[in-house]
Amino acid sequence: DIQMTQSPSSLSASVGDRVTITCRASQDIISDLSWYQQKPGKAPKRLIYDASNLQSGVPSRFSGSGSGTEFTLTVSSLQPEDFATYYCLQHHGHPYTFGQGTKLEIK
């Protein structure tokens, strides 16, 4: 199975800050990785697909990069609505696996 190690598990930041979340895969997953935002009581929402492609309608302050085994999600300038939990997902091989999540909180 492909393990996804996501870090940090939590992050405290201020509005306007730049933040980066990392996911490392236990083996090469090429670019078969997507990023999701989840707010309390809501379904996850896709932000980035195929490692670096921005979902339509998602603000351009979100960006993704990486390939192979190391991937990052960056928010260039945090807005109040960005405080949420973020997950990566590898869909390269079965079983698909999510990262453990990063809870982004207001400092």
Add this chain to the structure above:
Amino acid sequence: EVQLLESGGGLVQPGGSLRLSCAASGSTFNSYAMNWVRQAPGKGLEWVSVIYSGGRSTYYAESVKGRFTISRDNSKNTLYLQMNSLRAEDTAVYYCAGCADGSCYSRGFDPWGQGTLITVSS
């Protein structure tokens, strides 16, 4: 664009069974691969199962293999999850989520349903 709506959640005793449904709106359901993803209270997301667009290929997480069965009826635009031998650790919100490419190799999961809660307890 496909929209998804789960149903069938509720309270069930350990060892019991339940069938979840995920109804899709839109005419392209039969081209989507469909997944079930669950989230235990206060925990992260866990992928459960996928069925490809043709319905012949299915895969499961080890934690549910042999107990859960995923299926689809493309004529009814509906995805199902038959859950047997339920355990307390199956308690979670269950989401259905689609892959537009038919096999989930690219683009990941979108759209998602709103989720349905399963509670396994005596």
